[in-house]
Amino acid sequence: MNKKLLTISAIVVGFILAFTPSLMVIGQDPIYGGTLNTPLGADAHALNPFTWGTTYEWYVMAHIYDSLVALDTERQPVPVLCSGWSHNETYEQWTFTLVDNAFWHDGTPVTIDDVYFTYDLLMNDDAIPRRSWLFDEITSLEIVGTDQIVITFGWGPKPADVLFDLATTWIVPEHIWDTIDLYTFANDVNPIGSGPFKFVEWARAQYFRLAAHTEYHLDGPYIDEKILPIISEVETAYYALSVGDIEVMANPPPELEAVADVDPNIAIHESLQDYWVYLGLNQRRYPNNIKEFRQAVMYGINRSEIVDIIRYGRGEVCPASCSLPYGAYYNPAVKQYDYNVATANSMLDALGFLDNVGDDGIREDANGTDLSFDLIVSADAQVSVDTCRFIQEYMLEIGIEVTVVPLIWDVLWQTVGGTGSVSNTYDYDWAFLGWVGFWSDFHPSWARWLFSANGWWGSDQVNIPGWNSTARWEVTALADEILYETDEAVIQTKLDALQVIVAEDLPYLPINILGGTFLYRTDEFKGWVLGPTTDPDNWMTWLAIQLIVAPEGGPGYLALSAIFTLVVTVGLVKYRRKKQ
Amino acid sequence: MFKSILCISGLTICGVTIMGLKSYIAKKLLFAAVAYFVAITLVFFLYHVLPGNPANVFALDPRVPPDVREALLIRWGLNEPLWKQYFIFLGNLLQGDLGYSFLHKKPVSEVIGVSIPWTLLLLGTSFILNAVIGILLGAIVAWRRGSKLDTGFVLTYNVYNALPLFFVGMLFIALFGFTARINNWPIWFPTYGAQTPGASETGFFSYLGDVLWHLFLPLLVLTISGVLGWSWFMRGNLISVLTEDYIKTARAKGLNENQVLFKHAFRNAILPVITNIGMSIGGLIGGAVLIETVFSYPGTGRMLYDALMRRDYPLVQGAFVIIAGLTLLGLLLAEIVYGFVDPRIRTE
Secondary structure, eight states: OHHHHHHHHHHHHHHHHHTOGGGSOTTTSOOOOOEEEOOBSSOOSOOOTTTOOSHHHHHHHHHHOOOSEEEOTTSOEEESSEEEEEEOTTSOEEEEEEOSSOBOTTSOBOOHHHHHHHHHHHHHOTTOSSOOGGGGSEEEEEEETTTEEEEEESSOOOHHHHHHHHHTOOOOOHHHHTTSOTTTOOOOSOOOOOSSEEEEEEETTTEEEEEEOTTOSSSOOOSSEEEEEBOOOHHHHHHHHHTTSOSEEESOOHHHHHHHHTOTTEEEEEEEEEEEEEEEEOTTSTTTTOHHHHHHHHHTSOHHHIIIIISTTOSEEOOTTOOOTTSTTOOSOSOOOOOOHHHHHHHHHHTTOBOOSTTSSOOBOTTSOBOEEEEEEETTOHHHHHHHHHHHHHHHHTTOEEEEEEEOHHHHHHHHTTTOSTTOOOOOSEEEEEEESOOTTTOTTHHHHHTOTTSSTTSTTSOTTOOOSHHHHHHHHHHHHHHHOOOHHHHHHHHHHHHHHHHHHOSSEEEEEEEEEEEEEOSSEEOOOOBTTBOSSSHHHHHHOEESSOOSSHHHHHHHHHHHHHHHHHHHHHHHHHHO | OHHHHHHHTTOGGGHHHHHHHHHHHHHHHHHHHHHHHHHHHHHHHHHHHSSOOGGGGGTTOTTSOHHHHHHHHHHTTTTSOHHHHHHHHHHHHHTTOOOEETTTTEEHHHHHHHHHHHHIIIIIHHHHHHHHHHHHHHHHHHHTTTSHHHHHHHHHHHHHHHSOHHHHHHHHIIIIIIIHHHTTOSOOOOSSOSSOTTGGGSOHHHHHHHHHHHHHHHHHHHHHHHHHHHHHHHHHHHHHHHTSHHHHHHHHTTOOHHIIIIIIIHHHHTHHHHHHHHHHHHHHHHOOHHHHHHTTOOSHHHHHHHHHHTTOHHHHHHHHHHHHHHHHHHHHHHHHHHHHHOHHHHHO
């Protein structure tokens, strides 16, 4: 009898334990459930994939919408709504095959017609703000069979260009978007996408609530819900992280980062951003148009100190080639400009810029005019103003007088020519600005965007630094050749050459690449996917992240039942023995 | 005194006085209308002549070329001459249409309508507490001038006033939101937001409790500051009034201290406070940007700041139309109340 009772109870206990998630060995099976809280720094305005304005809007929509492909944390393309892609030898014709198990959040299947609708919309309306340049180059779109779309370009853009831009082009459901005016559609009540999270609620200026898309065609998400509270102050976000209200935050104040360092439940991840800041010397003016003068200024700036002090060690010094130093297209063998006051001074001496008049420590040019420049900078960014103050001090050491002039952003942008309109004045000596979104390590065509006189930002209409030396035309030729080149080895060679020219001629004086510091909690969730240029809160994390301990309730109850059964059985057995 | 009050309450026994008050109110209404027109016109033109435009939100994206930004400006009607835009704005306003927000892609009234309840909850509550407690406290400390209470009040006012409001907010968050929580104090408060996500689905009283719990810290910071400010103002007025000859006369007549304080001194000291109350009504909609930002509290202040920065002209104009209107309305009401409270106004 005792044996029988024990056997039955052991089976019951074993059965319960086997199906109790909280007692499973972590890592063996996924644990479902839980709410991940990741903050937004400010509220969104609307959730329109075609006209979004801020990165906050983009971030929310990235949960809701999917594209054909996505970029992983190493920025390599991975299929999302497509099961695969192919192209012909000249890259002119691309074929994407749609997955057969994707659904919109309203339960409707995602079809190849939705893909065609989205791309056709973008191809035929060049006034859509959030639209890739790629759609200008498409000559035809064609649906083949029930699950393939063939995109034909007028020439063959490189895979990185095509896949990057399609990765940032969300597919929208035709049955919703075909009847609305996309320019006026706020899409804030019930945005329907096919992404890993469904929209639940948007409490304006407070939070977004998103629920896991249970019919999602890829593995994950394992969490039930994602909440995006809007927390404006970084200190407040830090407190929220410390007490476990949120699970991740970006760029904590440095003094609090040190505090977080000793918290065993908080991990730190550092990454580099596609955002570098530069000193722009207006080369429409003398002596900024002298290459050696620009080089001397570059030698005179202690860029490492700027990174260490102003940026608290986050990020790194930007190569003079303006190329991000962490990708395949980076050429490390370009001219470096390590801080060297002696070199800077001797170069300025050689140019004849000496302090001949008075004894004020400021050099004069050939006309006897002081080397004195206004340095305009955005007043909105205190860290930029601080950097300019450092530059001001560095320049004094080499006999150049700099006056820092903070301006509101719109005035600054118009002054330097950024808007490309006739209202631009170009009335400035030096400017402190930044570039974002070129991904030089990923796109072989990045240089054309920035430097080519035939590209927009390097064109005569913009050309912020007023670059017009012979080097500009050499770089333009190289950049244009790279755009149409298909041989990867040739591309690499040309990009290497281009970087050497840029580093030598210095159209921009790059200061530093911005770095990101992220804090994330490791005591509740596992599966954070980290990358050298991404934060822990990325698309891959959303799909992979899981609770470390199963949620209370069901599993806890089961475990308790098992223990209770065991205790009762042992008690009964002991009682029987005693009685016998 | 009573006769005067009866007169302005509409009784016909002193028709001349009624006519005086009517013309006084009519004059004030006319001034208010002119001031309102000037205010909204100034806001419209000053804001439009600032550099920048709403399409600048795309300015740094290398994939949004200037011709696309230009097309957006045309779509939004910003390519029209400024005077034409102004008359369109006025025309719409006369029809009760505040315009359409470029960024939110919604009518301005809807955008403002979402944030106003939260602002009114925070600032309205604070306003009432500030006015009631502030006036009473000011009267008490003025009446007991030189006492320990008065000295303590002056000291507190100066210390608190020396601290920027956002700093006090951060301090309270650190203390009552963070330290209290990690040290397991019996009570702590949320550090951000106006409600817990999903709280509205938990039942009315539970939701109400959650909202009040979130409201507590920002309200406390605003109320301490407001109460001290109003008390200081009231204290100054009352101290000044208490030195007047008619107070000495009242005392000489043998009136007791309560009668002197409430019937003579308080009534005169409160006149400038009424004006201030009127002027503050517009600020209720303008919001408290700093406090809303520090506590990540939803409100018109943050919304308006964002709209200002991003050149969402219709939203900014719409908000100012309401703020200017309410400020003028508040002032008008204050002036009218003045007419009731101060007999000199009517006789003049």
